[in-house]
Amino acid sequence: xxxxxxxxxxxxxxxxxxxxxxxxxxxxxxxxxxxxxxxxxxxxxxxxxxxxxxxxxxxxxxxxxxxxxxxxxxxxxxxxxxxxxxxxxxxxxxxxxxxxxxxxxxxxxxxxxxxxxxxxxxxxxxxxxxxxxxxxxxxxxxxxxxxxxxxxxxxxxxxxxxxxxxxxxxxxxxxxxxxxxxxxxxxxxxxxxxxxxxxxxxxxxxxxxxxxxxxxxxxxxxxxxxxxxxxxxxxxxxxxxxxxxxxxxxxxxxxxxxxxxxxxxxxxxxxxxxxxxxxxxxxxxxxxxxxxxxxxxxxxxxxxxxxxxxxxxxxxxxxxxxxxxxxxxxxxxxxxxxxxxxxxxxxxxxxxxxxxxxxxxxxxxxxxxxxxxxxxxxxxxxxxxxxxxxxxxxxxxxxxxxxxxxxxxxxxxxxxxxxxxxxxxxxxxxxxxxxxxxxxxxxxxxxxxxxxxxxxxxxxxxxxxxxxxxxxxxxxxxxxxxxxxxxxxxxxxxxxxxxxxxxxxxxxxxxxxxxxxxxxxxxxxxxxxxxxxxxxxxxxxxxxxxxxxxxxxxxxxxxxxxxxxxxxxxxxxxxxxxxxxxxxxxxxxxxxxxxxxxxxxxxxxxxxxxxxxxxxxxxxxxxxxxxxxxxxxxxxxxxxxxxxxxxxxxxxxxxxxxxxxxxxxxxxxxxxxxxxxxxxxxxxxxxxxxxxxxxxxxxxxxxxxxxxxxxxxxxxxxxxxxxxxxxxxxxxxxxxxxxxxxxxxxxxxxxxxxxxx
Numbered sequence: 232x233x234x235x236x237x238x239x240x241x242x243x244x245x246x247x248x249x250x251x252x253x254x255x256x257x258x259x260x261x262x263x264x265x266x267x268x269x270x271x272x273x274x275x276x277x278x279x280x281x282x283x284x285x286x287x288x289x290x291x292x293x294x295x296x297x298x299x300x301x302x303x304x305x306x307x308x309x310x311x312x313x314x315x316x317x318x319x320x321x322x323x324x325x326x327x328x329x330x331x332x333x334x335x336x337x338x339x340x341x342x343x344x345x346x347x348x349x350x351x352x353x354x355x356x357x358x359x360x361x362x363x364x365x366x367x368x369x370x371x372x373x374x375x376x377x378x379x380x381x382x383x384x385x386x387x388x389x390x391x392x393x394x395x396x397x398x399x400x401x402x403x404x405x406x407x408x409x410x411x412x413x414x415x416x417x418x419x420x421x422x423x424x425x426x427x428x429x430x431x432x433x434x435x436x437x438x439x440x441x442x443x444x445x446x447x448x449x450x451x452x453x454x455x456x457x458x459x460x461x462x463x464x465x466x467x468x469x470x471x472x473x474x475x476x477x478x479x480x481x482x483x484x485x486x487x488x489x490x491x492x493x494x495x496x497x498x499x500x501x502x503x504x505x506x507x508x509x510x511x512x513x514x515x516x517x518x519x520x521x522x523x524x525x526x527x528x529x530x531x532x533x534x535x536x537x538x539x540x541x542x543x544x545x546x547x548x549x550x551x552x553x554x555x556x557x558x559x560x561x562x563x564x565x566x567x568x569x570x571x572x573x574x575x576x577x578x579x580x581x582x583x584x585x586x587x588x589x590x591x592x593x594x595x596x597x598x599x600x601x602x603x604x605x606x607x608x609x610x611x612x613x614x615x616x617x618x619x620x621x622x623x624x625x626x627x628x629x630x631x632x633x634x635x636x637x638x639x640x641x642x643x644x645x646x647x648x649x650x651x652x653x654x655x656x657x658x659x660x661x662x663x664x665x666x667x668x669x670x671x672x673x674x675x676x677x678x679x680x681x682x683x684x685x686x687x688x689x690x691x692x693x694x695x696x697x698x699x700x701x702x703x704x705x706x707x708x709x710x711x712x713x714x715x716x717x718x719x720x721x722x723x724x725x726x727x728x729x730x731x732x733x734x735x736x737x738x739x740x741x742x743x744x745x746x747x748x749x750x751x752x753x754x755x756x757x758x759x760x761x762x763x764x765x766x767x768x769x770x771x772x773x774x775x776x777x778x779x780x781x782x783x784x785x786x787x788x789x790x791x792x793x794x795x796x797x798x799x800x801x802x803x804x805x806x807x808x809x810x811x812x813x814x815x816x817x818x819x820x821x822x823x824x825x826x827x828x829x830x831x832x833x834x835x836x837x838x839x840x841x842x843x844x845x846x847x848x849x850x851x852x853x854x855x856x857x858x859x860x861x862x863x864x865x866x867x868x869x870x871x872x873x874x875x876x877x878x879x880x881x882x883x884x885x886x887x888x889x890x891x892x893x894x895x896x897x898x899x900x901x902x903x904x905x906x907x908x909x910x911x912x913x914x915x916x917x918x919x920x921x922x923x924x925x926x927x928x929x930x931x932x933x934x935x936x937x938x939x940x941x942x943x944x945x946x947x948x949x950x951x952x953x954x955x956x957x958x959x960x961x962x963x964x965x966x967x968x969x970x971x972x973x974x975x976x977x978x979x980x981x982x983x984x985x986x987x988x
Contacts, residue, residue, distance in 0.1 A: 252566055252660050254334040255354020256285075259443045260327050261384045261419050262315050265462050266377055266450035267343040273314050275329060275352070276338045276572045278305040278630050285331030289314060291324030291417040300335065305572045305630040315341075316382055319401035319423035326384040326417040338655055340574050341464055347651035348447070348464040348555055349574060355386055355441060357661035359469035363493055363516060364397070364434040364446045365538045365558060367463055368455060371427040377450035378423040379431045381467070384443040385414035388778055389789065392420065392442060397433035397516060399425040409435075413790060414442075423449075433493065433516040439783065452543055453489050453554035454522070459543025461553040461651060470495050471663045473534035474561020476728065478613050479527045480585040480621040482541055482645060482654075486548035487524040489540040492531075494518070500532040504614050526621060528614030534665055541645065541652050551581055551647035560659035562587065562619055563728065565639030568632065571657030573644050575628035582626050582646040584633075584657065589727055590620045592637030598624065599631055618729065638689060638727035669719045672739035672808025678708040679738070679808075683723070693722040697738060711740045739807030744770070746804035748816035754792045755880035756823040761788045764814065767804035776800035776818070792820045824848060824882030826874045833973025835892035836866060845884065848874040854885075866890050894919045894968025898980060903987040904947030913984050914944030915964060921975065923966040927984075930959070947986055957988045 265271045275287050279300050287308045288295035294313070300306040316325045329337050329352070337352040369378040378401065383392055395409040401423040404410055412420050424431055436444055447463030473495060482488050492501055494513035501511045501519070505527035511519050513535075529537060541547070541555040565588070573582035586603070588596055593610040596603045603610075603622060610620040633640050645654035662684065673679035683692060687705045694702045696709055697717030711717060721734040749763040762774055763786045774782040777798040780789075789796065797820045801813040826845040834841050842861040845851055851860045854871045862870070867890030873883050897916040904911050915925060920941055927936035927945055935949040947955050964980040 253351055253353055253357060253656075254336050255356050256331045256334055257355045258329040258335075258337050258352045259355065259358075259384050259386045260329075260337070260339055260352045260466070261325055261382050261443070261445060262310075262339070262341050263380050263382045263421060263445060263447060263464060264317050264423070264449050265315060265341060265343065266346060268315065268317060269312055271315060271341050271343040273310045273341050274339065275308045275310065275327070276305055276340060276574070277308065277329065277331075277335050278303070278337075278570050278572055279331070279333060279335040280568070280570060281333050283331050283333035283335060285329060285335065287327065287329050289325065289327050289417070291326060303570060303630060303632055316419050316421045319378075319380070319421055320404070321420075322412065322414065323419045323421070324417060325419045328417065336570055338572055339464075340653060341462065342651065345553070345648075345650035346450070346461050347553075347579065347648065347653050348462050349653035349655045350445065350465045351655045351657070353443065353466055353661060357469075357472070358386070358441050358443050359471050359663070360438045360441060361470045362436045362442075362444045362467045363470065363495055363536065364431050364436065364444065364467060365465070365491060365493055365536060365556070366431040366446045367448050367451050367453060367540070367556065368430045369424060369427040369448050369451050370460060372450075376427040377448065378427065379429050379448050379451070380421060380423040381431050381434060381436075381444060381446040383414070383420045383436060384445070385416055385418050385440075386442060387440040387781070388415040389780060390414045390438055390440040390442060392436065392438045394422060395435040396422060396431065398429040398431055401425055432491065432518055435516060440781065447556060451554060453540045454542060454546070457543040457546040459545045459553050459650070461543075461555060463554065463556040465538075465556050465558055465655065468536060468558055468661065470534065471665050472564065472661045473536050474563040474664060475531045475534055476562050477529040477535070477537045477559050478562055478587050478619050478621060479523065479529065479537065479539060479559060480587065480623065480643070481524060481526060482539070483583045483623045483625070484549045484581070484647070485542065485552060486546070487522050487542070489520065489522055489542055491518050491520045491538045491540070492529065493536040493538075494531070494533065495536070496533045499535060501535060502530045504528040504530070508615075526611065526613040528619070539654070541654055544650065549647070551649060552652045553650055555645065555652040555654040557643055557645065557654035557656060559643070560641045560656055561664075562641065563664055563725070564660040564662060565635075565641055565727065566660050567636070567639050568634040569640055569642045569657055569659070570630060570632045571642055571644050572630050573626055573628045573646055574653055578648040578651065579628065579646040579653065580648055582628050582644070584624045584626055584631060585643040585645075586622045586624060586633060587619060587641040588635055589638040590618055592635050593620050593622075595636050596640060597634045667734050667736060669721055669734060669736040670738060670808050671736065672741060673711065674743045674809035675711075675714055675740055677809075678710045680708055682706045683721070685723070689725065689727050691724040691726065693724075695720040714740050714742065739809070741807050741809045743809055744804060744806055744811055746770075746772075746802060746811040746814050748800070748802050748814040751817040751819070753819045753821065753878065755821050755878065756794055757791050759788055759790050760792055760818065761786055762800060762802070762816070764802045764804065767806060767811065770804040770806040772802060772804055774800055774802045794820050794822050796820050821876075821878040821880050824874050824876045824880055826872055826882055826884040828870065828872065828884045828886045831887045831889075833889045833891045834864065834867065835971070836864065836890060837892050841888070843870060843872070845872045845874050848876050850875045864888060889973060891969055891973045892919050893971045894966070894978075896920070896966075896980065898962070898964065898982060900983065901985040901987060902947075905988060912944035912946050913962075915941055919969050921967040921969065923964060926963045928961040928963070929955075935960075955986055957986050959983050959985050
């Protein structure tokens, strides 16, 4: 029954839902390097439509903080300084995660003194595997390069990320040359430009599992000719969520904004409709930048990404504000309800929200419980057709909720301080609108699951199922009794955009093929292992295992085995949408042997024989290549052992032993300096004396001899080279020696010595 359940869950995975928003219960994010490294305040601002609770954590660093939030309210959680990612092209552990019982919307804000920026945070359901970066050139100031940068946050272990930078990187990687890095969940990878003139915009990122990507700058000025500066921070949108129609709204109170349009495909035609109409042609990863003071309607022949930049106060005609960046959502991604938060942090004094909706819905938009038109807020149509309109609303800091009973809204939040600002998309859908929802196929005698992932309230569907059957459902199952290729057509009518798209695909019904996993695997911890399955012609493969491990090829390699990876691994082969029954193999990861030689120590071979015992294993190899256990220590030094256990796994341990015996003193009480070479000097005898000072006094307390060399004694003469008379003299010995544990101590000895002639 377990295998049947696994197979059914797999079939659902093959046909995912396409509808996502910025609300979720599992969200990953990170903070990039800021100009004020190590001094910024970093917060997560969390809001929800219902009462809920959860945790903000940095899993790789062991930090966490619980939170609770009331419906339509906001809670602010401050993260530690360790959350800031520093440097370039190094795997770090700064990935942060929000988990909650009910869906939440989240935003992050990073600020210090006159520098402030914020970003939306997308849930794991709304992120994906392919991104292009939007950023801006850095600046050079007082001998320091402040850099264009982007940050990758892994959400799953064993995530392979391929990065194609658009410019030379800090560590010398060349533009347009891909390189790869392997990340585990919570690990991060920041890439910075080689110098202040670099611009990482257009960098391409592709992963085999879902990742979150953030772009921006540690410090910059927008436009580059304007002398006021700020950091930029914005979460990048997956390419699968990019749209073709974007409405731009000028930021309130300022003279103009800077815009960038980025293409994901070659030969993308972009038309900007404003006071005049401009047309651009872009190739994959290319972008254009321009300044605009009026609202525009942007139409792309293929999906595009648009960024809006607030400019510095030296250029914006307003006494407040500094650079900030926000990615704009396509009007194809409206939502019925948006809850967002306007920040009051870092001396933000003015807050605004830009609202975009269909012109026909302007009179029914609800803002914090009241219609916007009842607040005296007017909407203005945009574009040659005027089908969509916008409004700019001045608001107080805090949470705000906007809703539409019609075709939905898009909202952008932003604010100004005396020398800082922030901007982020306050809420929109992040549906996978660039995917073809028609299944690629199915197996004979199985039902095929169809799901557009789109709302029937907005879309009309006309399906031709290729076998004479038709339907208008958004989601349904269909049975094909015969093998073959069925020409499927979906006519998709968007009632909000008044557009009709026609999607087609030949759906292949085929016989289920067999796939067999290879033999079970036994592997040592930290060693690589490879999964393998029999070949299925023209098929693709999916492996699933412990810790949510997922691979999408026939013979994946795990570079570093962990004990927690032990367990059952299942593989299916998929040919034209027809998945095989799963086949299983077992992986047994043996833990690394842990020989224990003990802690570093001080020893004295003269007093005690020392032997090192590595434990009970099959074989041993010591630092001198000897093979016996225990190992007898002859003197102090560095010692190490490699052991191999019964499974062939190797472990090591090492320690340092310092040969140091405790100080041993013998002080004679008589000597005869008569030249017969017998007991002619009064010498301090003993070993392991670190330092000493010997003083000799006569019976009247006069110092007549002093020495700090153990090798040289008193020969019976005084300071003035007079021969001392026979008799009793007093000595004082101050010395520094060693205790049995090797620690140093200071000692004193007093006594008498008899001189005989």
